[in-house]
Every structure is written in structure tokens, then in C-alpha cells.
Amino acid sequence: MILDLTDVCSCENKELTKEAVIELTSFDSKLGVFPFIEKKPFELRIVNEENKDLLIHGETDVRIAIPCDRCLEEVPTDFHLVFNKKFPLEDADASEEEMDEADYMKGFQLDIDKMVYDEILVNWPMKVLCREDCKGICKKCGTNLNVKTCDCEKSELDPRMAAIQDIFNKFKEV
Numbered sequence: 606m607i608l609d610l611t612d613v614c615s616c617e618n619k620e621l622t623k624e625a626v627i628e629l630t631s632f633d634s635k636l637g638v639f640p641f642i643e644k645k646p647f648e649l650r651i652v653n654e655e656n657k658d659l660l661i662h663g664e665t666d667v668r669i670a671i672p673c674d675r676c677l678e679e680v681p682t683d684f685h686l687v688f689n690k691k692f693p694l695e696d697a698d699a700s701e702e703e704m705d706e707a708d709y710m711k712g713f714q715l716d717i718d719k720m721v722y723d724e725i726l727v728n729w730p731m732k733v734l735c736r737e738d739c740k741g742i743c744k745k746c747g748t749n750l751n752v753k754t755c756d757c758e759k760s761e762l763d764p765r766m767a768a769i770q771d772i773f774n775k776f777k778e779v
């Protein structure tokens with residue numbers, strides 16, 4: 606959704622509050638396509654501050670399905686997105702520079718979806734796990750080890766686990 610801010614920008618101290626609609630239905634990136642499970646309206650408050658600055662405050666929540674890093678089960682992941690942005694209105698040159706930086710603002714047209722996209726990108730989690738102790742999938746047969754075990758030989762033991770096993774073996778020997 607594109608929001609036209611010409612009115613606010615050209616009228617001193619004008620304030621606009623708006624529930625904008627996020628049209629994006631998924632987050633598409635190099636990593637893949639991640640569908641939105643839920644999204645709230647985008648609460649926006651835009652203020653022309655004495656014709657000097659344009660303040661944009663926005664807040665919304667989206668829930669996105671991201672596969673678990675270990676077992677690939679989809680994990681509903683919540684993003685709370687908050688924007689606080691100030692664009693200079695007074696100095697036309699500076700303002701153009703600022704707006705070039707933010708590709709969601711073209712002239713006085715605010716691109717809601719681009720804005721949301723950028724913010725999700727910044728907040729994208731480094732690691733997504735369905736649960737802290739997710740056992741992942743067996744590298745040999747692909748069994749989801751959270752659901753059942755498989756009979757494959759576990760040759761690639763985590764070195765820390767191997768150390769613990771050594772200790773157990775010692776106890777058995779005694």
C-alpha cells in the first residue's frame with residue numbers, strides 16, 4: 606500500500622494517524638519465501654513538525670513461518686516492528702538525500718510494504734529453533750529425531766557428547 610503524504614508535508618503541524626494495510630503476504634529473500642501467518646494493521650502516526658521535520662512513527666506485529674534450523678519444521682515467529690523516522694522538510698537537498706537512503710519513501714509517497722519488508726530484514730533472527738533442545742533430523746535417513754529415533758549409527762558424535770560418553774564408560778568399567 607502506498608500512502609500519499611503530500612497533504613501532511615505541505616501543511617504545517619498537520620498530524621495524520623492511520624491504520625495502513627500491509628499487502629505483503631510473505632517475506633521473500635535470498636533465504637527463501639516465508640509466508641505470513643498473521644499480521645496486524647500498521648498503526649501510523651505522521652507529523653509535520655513546524656515545516657521542519659516529518660516524523661513517522663509506526664508500529665505493527667507480524668507472525669511469519671520460518672523453518673527450524675535443525676529439523677525444518679515451521680516455527681511461527683513473531684516480529685514486533687517499530688519505526689521512528691525523521692525526515693527533514695526544510696532543507697530540500699538534505700531531505701532528498703535522506704529520502705534516497707530510505708527506498709520506501711519516494712517523494713511524498715510512503716511505501717508501507719517496503720517499509721515493513723526492510724524492518725523484518727533488520728530483525729531477522731540469526732537462529733530459529735522449534736525448541737531449545739530440538740534433536741534435528743538424522744543426516745543419514747532424514748528421520749525427524751524429535752518424533753522418533755532411527756537405527757542409523759551415530760558416527761558423528763558431538764565432541765562434548767563424546768567426552769560425556771567417555772566418562773560413562775569409565776564408570777561402567779569400575
Ligand SMILES: [Zn+2]
Binds near residue numbers: 736
Ligand atoms: Zn526443530
Ligand SMILES: [Zn+2]
Binds near residue numbers: 743744747755
Ligand atoms: Zn537415521
